[in-house]
Amino acid sequence: MNLILIDPNEVSPRGNVALSDQRAVHIREVLNGREGQSLRVGLLNGATGTGMIRSVRDDEVTLRCVFGAEPPPMPQVDLLLALPRPKVMKRLWAPLAAMGIGQLFLVNAQKVERYYFDSHVLEPEFYTLRIRAGLEQAMDTRLPQVRICRQLKPFIEDELDELVPGAQRLVADPAAEARISDVVKPSRTDRVLMAIGPEGGWSAFELDLLREHGFQLVGLGPRILRTDTACVALLALVNEALRES
Amino acid sequence: MNLILIDPNEVSPRGNVALSDQRAVHIREVLNGREGQSLRVGLLNGATGTGMIRSVRDDEVTLRCVFGAEPPPMPQVDLLLALPRPKVMKRLWAPLAAMGIGQLFLVNAQKVERYYFDSHVLEPEFYTLRIRAGLEQAMDTRLPQVRICRQLKPFIEDELDELVPGAQRLVADPAAEARISDVVKPSRTDRVLMAIGPEGGWSAFELDLLREHGFQLVGLGPRILRTDTACVALLALVNEALRES
Secondary structure, eight states, X not given: OOSEEEOGGGSOTTSEEEEOSHHHHXXXXXXXXXXTOEEEEEETTSOEEEEEEEEEOSXXXXXXXXXXXXXXXXXXXXXXXXXXXXXXXXTTHHHHHHHOOSEEEEEOOTTSOGGGGGOGGGSHHHHHHHHHHHHHHHTOOOOOEEEEESOHHHIXXXXXXXXXXXXXXXXXXXXXXOOHHHHOOTTTOSOEEEEEOOTTOOOHHHHHHHHHTTOEEEOOOSOOOOHHHHHHHHHHHHHHHHSOO | OOSEEEOGGGSOTTSEEEEOSHHHHIIIIISOOOTTOEEEEEETTSOEEEEEEEEEOSSOEEEEEEEEEOXXXXXXXXEEEEOOOHHHHHTTHHHHHHHOOSEEEEXXXXXXXXXXGGOGGGSHHHHHHHHHHHHHHHXXXXXXXXXXXXXXXXXXXXXXXXXXXXXXXEEEOTTOOOOHHHHOXXXXXXXXXXXXXXXXXXXXXXXXXXXXXXXXXXXXXXXXOOHHHHHHHHHHHXXXXXXXX
């Protein structure tokens, strides 16, 4: 944790915060927090700041917080991801949040098994903690919006334009030669929607559907990566391409 | 597994291979292999090719293999990595191999705990299987060279020039503004040595040592990533920058 994430309703009008969950354990045991010590804190979906430790007890850590600094710039990438196996999705929440995405659309595809959608890893009470851990790692405060879409075609045809207006649309394809750095330019766009298929790839029908809706094919070179590795690699490339040099 | 990796001494002069370990299980249970079916195969540190299934039994799968195709281009990146916690290192082997690195130097640093070096995850019998799994995912055949360096300074001063001659040297630093895509150009170099520090960062002394030995600081933007996420992100950026557009 490089930042302790705090809910607005946990903060008293004078800036006092009392923590008794895993954040208190982390401050006590990992950060070895002592009275008077200052920690980086952040308000969920809001500003970052400093929290001075007022007391450390076995059951509670109290802080006096001052917020005012800006969190990192807003993520400029939204991710449309064919839902991976629950085991992979489970460990993907935190790195996705750490890399920085605005919206995450978890979609169906021909090579996505139906039962993936019934997994507990898609329950908000499961993933919110992991998303928060990713934000605390990356010193961000903004929760990505998560949306689970069991039908790809109507989602692409009827909903995407409204949810992601004006974004440059890319789809990763192992056979594509275009590099992300060749097609994404900060002068041209400030927002990218990146589509990443299932381990077995999109079907020809799905790839056509995406192309017809403005998705441009980009490649990562000849190596085939697992979904979790590919997500981090592709997000890193889009983020870097969008950063002004 | 997108490719079955085979040791040269497992292949008979006529190209026959008998498998009875986890590769046989994978062919039988995941790929649902049947007699006559063709699979992608690769010779360890050698060519790729096709293996036709000759028989599938509970205790053995036999293939007739023809090698001749080239594996992916040689990795152009070597990685100098401050040894992460065993738990992180454990799951880093496969993605590092999948991303493609030539040499991996696992080094000490001030913020690396000594006991990390005693972990079983650094034993070749532990990591070779995981590296092979990463290569099988990425359809590569070349094992990265692994070297464990318990002393950073003599390694940088006395060994690096010989081990990595002529490579452009970069060190990731959260405060650096230069982007990898600005400093790595295929016209200028065909080989990069990327240094990645411990979770707590390099010490000032270590950063000076690296700078004095030609390492240029590059950044990933304001977000702080965990070592495993940072490795994949940085390798993706270097690989893409080295790819001719």
